[in-house]
Amino acid sequence: MTSVDAIDRNILRLLRVNARMSNAALAQEVGLSPSACLRRIKLLENAGVIRGYTALVETGASEQGIAVLINITLDRQTEEYLNRFEAAVRKHPEIQECYLMTGGSDYFLRVEVASAGAFERIHKEVLSTLPGVSRIHSSFSIKNVLATRPKGRR
Secondary structure: OOOOOOHHHHHHHHHHHHOOOHHHHHHHHHHOOOOHHHHHHHHHHOOOOOOOOOOOOOOOOOOOOOOEEEEEOOOOOOHHHHHHHHHHHHOOOOOEEEOOOOOOOOOEEEEEEOOOOHHHHHHHHHHHHHEEEEEEEEOOOOOOOOOOOOOOOO
């Protein structure tokens, strides 16, 4: 499956709001039979358009980890360097998010840690060993003020 049509976009929009919506309810919302809707979802999953499902969990302040936001600059911005870096990042579950960026740094990463000491280990054992890295700039969050969720769901 290479193209996403209007029905697929509607399915994706509804799943972003409520990924636990029953297939029957989803099919009714998008105007398909349940079997046709499920077939489309499977195609979207197999094509990598839907990469997974997750739960947003509310934790108490004492249980929350520290979000560390990291800007990475590479030695070079060639396709080879970018590909090597991205392949290496995917091997480290400590890294929750990774974005290729414009501007002053090449990549923006987010990790969650229990303490500054836990981040020190990740810095030494993971970040500093990633291929092609010339600079690592890390910032610790003080508080999560806003984490957006799709409209219609809390």
